[in-house]
Amino acid sequence: MSQTVDRALSILPLLAEGPADLGQVADRLGVHKSTALRLLRTLHEHGLVHRQSDQRYRLGARLFALAQQAVESLDVREIAHPHLVALNEKCGHTVHLAVHEENEVLYIDKVESRYPVRMYSRIGKPVAITVAAVAKLLLADLPEPERRALAVKLDYPRYTARSTPDATAFLAELAKVREQGWATDLGGHEESINCVGAPVRGVDGRVVAAMSVSAPNVVVTADELLALLPLVRRTADAISREYSGQTPAKETE
Amino acid sequence: MSQTVDRALSILPLLAEGPADLGQVADRLGVHKSTALRLLRTLHEHGLVHRQSDQRYRLGARLFALAQQAVESLDVREIAHPHLVALNEKCGHTVHLAVHEENEVLYIDKVESRYPVRMYSRIGKPVAITVAAVAKLLLADLPEPERRALAVKLDYPRYTARSTPDATAFLAELAKVREQGWATDLGGHEESINCVGAPVRGVDGRVVAAMSVSAPNVVVTADELLALLPLVRRTADAISREYSGQTPAKETE
DNA sequence: AAGTCGTGTTGCATTCCTTGCAACAGTCAT
DNA sequence: ATGACTGTTGCAAGGAATGCAACACGACTT
Incomplete structure (x- = not known):
C-alpha cells in the first residue's frame, strides 16, 4: 500500500538472514544505493537496525525490546x-x-x-x-x-x-x-x-x-x-x- | 530521514504499550486517519502488526519470528x-x-x-x-x-x-x-x-x-x-x- | 424503526517527499 | 600514486503519500 514503507520493511527479513552491507541491501531491494541508505538510516534511528563495526547492518536491539514489551502487555x-x-x-x-x-x-x-x-x-x-x-x-x-x-x-x-x-x-x-x-x-x-x-x-x-x-x-x-x-x-x-x-x-x- | 517510514515505525512502540484502534494511532501520530490506516495496512502485510477480533491493532507474530531468526543467525x-x-x-x-x-x-x-x-x-x-x-x-x-x-x-x-x-x-x-x-x-x-x-x-x-x-x-x-x-x-x-x-x-x- | 453517533474505508486532486542520478569522499590494494 | 571499491551528499523531476470529504457499516438511543 505504501511503497516506501513496504521497501523499508522488506529490509528486515533480509537482514534476519544475516548481516549485509549497503550494496547487498540495495541489490536485493532493487533500488538505488542512495535509496537503500536512506531507508536503512530511518530504520537505524528507530533502533530496528544496528550497524556493526565492519559497517554492515544487522537487526537491532529495539526489535527484541519491542517483541518483549508486546508479550508483556x-x-x-x-x-x-x-x-x-x-x-x-x-x-x-x-x-x-x-x-x-x-x-x-x-x-x-x-x-x-x-x-x-x-x-x-x-x-x-x-x-x-x-x-x-x-x-x-x-x-x-x-x-x-x-x-x-x-x-x-x-x-x-x-x-x-x-x-x-x-x-x-x-x-x-x-x-x-x-x-x-x-x-x-x-x-x-x-x-x-x-x-x-x-x-x-x-x-x-x-x-x-x-x-x-x-x-x-x-x-x-x-x-x-x-x-x-x-x-x-x-x-x-x-x-x-x-x-x-x-x-x-x-x-x- | 524518510518521513513515511518514520511515521510507520513510530507506530510500533506505540502498539507495544498495548492494543490501539485506528483513531488512537492517528491521533498519537498527528496524522489523518486515512494516512494511519494505510501505514497500518502496510505493517499488517508484513506481519509486524496484527488485527485482533475487536478490530484493534497489536504487534504481530512476525516481529517475534524476526527477533528469533536474528539471534539464531x-x-x-x-x-x-x-x-x-x-x-x-x-x-x-x-x-x-x-x-x-x-x-x-x-x-x-x-x-x-x-x-x-x-x-x-x-x-x-x-x-x-x-x-x-x-x-x-x-x-x-x-x-x-x-x-x-x-x-x-x-x-x-x-x-x-x-x-x-x-x-x-x-x-x-x-x-x-x-x-x-x-x-x-x-x-x-x-x-x-x-x-x-x-x-x-x-x-x-x-x-x-x-x-x-x-x-x-x-x-x-x-x-x-x-x-x-x-x-x-x-x-x-x-x-x-x-x-x-x-x-x-x-x-x- | 428512524435517527445519530462512532467507527473504519475509499476516490481524488494537490503537493510534498521520495527517488535515481551523478559527483564526491573515503579506504584499501595494487 | 593510481585504481577500484565502498558509503555519502545535492539536486531536479516525477511519483507517491497526504488530507479532505463523502461513504459504509454497525451499535445505541429516541
Whole structure:
C-alpha cells in the first residue's frame, strides 16, 4: 500500500538472514544505493537496525525490546474470554482458564455452567495443584529439573481415592500430559467431578495458560465429557493462535 | 530521514504499550486517519502488526519470528574474535571463548599466548567442567534446579589439590560466581595455571558465552593475573553490547 | 424503526517527499 | 600514486503519500 514503507520493511527479513552491507541491501531491494541508505538510516534511528563495526547492518536491539514489551502487555484473559464463552455456549459446562505463577496455579477466568450446579472454584483462587487438569497442563511444560524440584516440594492431599498420591505418580502423569497434549482430572479433587483440559501456547510454543471444561457426573459421564476433547483442544488452539498473533490461514499467502 | 517510514515505525512502540484502534494511532501520530490506516495496512502485510477480533491493532507474530531468526543467525565467535585478539595484544596471555551445549562446555575460540608456553586446550574440546572459569560462568547462569540437577550428575576429578571436590562445593562456587559476575580457576586444573573469566550476555541478559585469560604462574602470579580482571570484564561487556546490538551510549538519546 | 453517533474505508486532486542520478569522499590494494 | 571499491551528499523531476470529504457499516438511543 505504501511503497516506501513496504521497501523499508522488506529490509528486515533480509537482514534476519544475516548481516549485509549497503550494496547487498540495495541489490536485493532493487533500488538505488542512495535509496537503500536512506531507508536503512530511518530504520537505524528507530533502533530496528544496528550497524556493526565492519559497517554492515544487522537487526537491532529495539526489535527484541519491542517483541518483549508486546508479550508483556498481552492479556491472555482478555483474548481468551470470548472463546471461553463460545465454548460454554456449545457444551453448557463450566469453563476455566488458569495460569502458573510463583509455584501456584491460579484460576484467572471462569464461565459458569448453565446447569444448576455449583463448583467450588473462584477466580483468583489457587487450584488443587496436584490433581487439576489445568495444573497438570501448566506444570507439564516446565523444564524437567524444575518440574521435579516442584513435584517433590508439594503436598499430596488425598481429596479422594483417585487423587494423585505422591511425587512419583505426579511426575509420571505430567510426562503423559506433556506427551499427549491434553489432560484430565477424573474425580481426583471431588469424587463426582470430572474435567478435560488443553493448553494455550504463546508464540514460542511454551504453555502460557490452560483451559478446562468441568462437569459433575450426575450431568454427564466421564466418557461423555471426554467426547468433548476435540472441541476443547480446538478452542485452546484458537486462543493460542490469536494470542500469538497468527492469523490462521492468511499468514502464508 | 524518510518521513513515511518514520511515521510507520513510530507506530510500533506505540502498539507495544498495548492494543490501539485506528483513531488512537492517528491521533498519537498527528496524522489523518486515512494516512494511519494505510501505514497500518502496510505493517499488517508484513506481519509486524496484527488485527485482533475487536478490530484493534497489536504487534504481530512476525516481529517475534524476526527477533528469533536474528539471534539464531548471530555468531558469537565472529563478533567476539576481534575483541579477543585485542585483549591478547594488551596482556599477551592465552584468551579463550567457550559456550555451554548439551551438558558440556566447549571452547569455540582461542588466541594463543605470546609467551612461549603451551596450554592443553583445543577449539572444540570440552573443558574441565568442574574447575574451569568459563564453565563456572556458563553454569552459574542456569536456573537453580537445572544447575543442581547437573551438579549432582557430574564427576569431580581431583586434577589438583585445589580442584572442586564435590557437588556441594561446586554449587557454592557457582552461587558466588553468579553473585560477583566473574570467575577464576586458580590451579584447579593444572597446578601451575590460573585463569580469570567474565561472561558474555545476550540481549535478554542471559549468559551466551564466557571468556577467560589463562597464564602459568611462572609468567605471572595469581595476583598479577587478577589485576587484569577489570580489563577482562570490560572486554566481555564490549562483546555483550555488540552481540546484543546495543550501541553503548547512542541508544537512549 | 428512524435517527445519530462512532467507527473504519475509499476516490481524488494537490503537493510534498521520495527517488535515481551523478559527483564526491573515503579506504584499501595494487 | 593510481585504481577500484565502498558509503555519502545535492539536486531536479516525477511519483507517491497526504488530507479532505463523502461513504459504509454497525451499535445505541429516541
